[in-house]
Amino acid sequence: MISERCNQVFEQVIKDYHLFNDIDKTCENPYPAGSLDNLLYTKCWIDTAQWHMEDEVRDPNIAPVEALRWKRRIDSSNQERTDMVEYIDSYFLDKYKNVRxxxxxxxxxxxxxxxxxxxxxxxxxxYHMHEETTRANVDQLQLQQRKEKLAILLQQQKDLSLAIDELLQDIENGSKYMKVYRQMKMYNDPELNPVxxxxxx
Known part of the structure; x- marks a missing residue:
């Protein structure tokens, strides 16, 4: 199942990233270029670095100039994320191109x-909610609430994984079809953003 492989790669990426826990660390992708695993690894690495950028920009004591620097970096990361999603869709479009x-x-x-x-x-x-369930400086009620949230996230992961596998199966057997609209983020385009x-x- 594709979802099982996705989840395995994502878990690997998050583990690899947190060996360094450095937003500036270059992604060292272990998978062959052009493979689905390579695309998934790069995609999740971008997401993981951006997760920590979002933490940084929410520092209540951050200087305005520093906050703007993070905001622009997050915008750039979002564009990279969108590009990677489109690469992954291109992979599936090619895979199912002969399905009628x-x-x-x-x-x-x-x-x-x-x-x-x-x-x-x-x-x-x-990953991060699990970290919150192991914190030593919170009371038992808070820990219980976080464990409940973690259980919901795990169920959501299970449900979404099933939905993805069913969607790909439907595309493969011809009961659904792919139609991809490329993202047109106008605010990032110097020819389309009036400012x-x-x-x-």
Missing amino acids: PSSAAKINTESPAWAIDRLSILALKI LYNSKK
């Missing part, structure tokens, strides 16, 4: 890669 959908085939509300994107974020939530193109004048 049935006349009754339906389109899904999201593409496989965007569902996998949510699975990557869930892996991060699970950016007017600044050139």
Whole structure:
């Protein structure tokens, strides 16, 4: 099942990242270029680094200039994340390019890669919520609440994994079809964001 492999790679990435716990650490992808595992590893590494960027920018004592620096870095990371999702969808488009959908085939509300994107974020939530269940400086009520949240996240991971596998199976057997709309993030494009193109004048 694809979801099982996704979850394995995501867990590996998060473990690898936290060996260094350094936002600036270069991703050393252990998988062959062009493989699905390679795409998944890079995708989750971006997500993991960005998770920690989001922590940094929420420091209540952060200086405005430093906050803006983090905001721009997060924007750049978000663009990289979106690009990786599109690469993953391209992988599936190529994989299923010879499947002829049935006349009754339906389109899904999201593409496989965007569902996998949510699975990557869930892996991060699970890792960090688990950390919160082992903190020594919180009371038992807080620990219990965090354990309950962790249980919900684990169930959500199970449900989303099943949904992804079922979606890919439906695409493979022709009962659903892929149609990918490339993200058009106008605020990152110097030709489409009026603040950016007017600044050139």
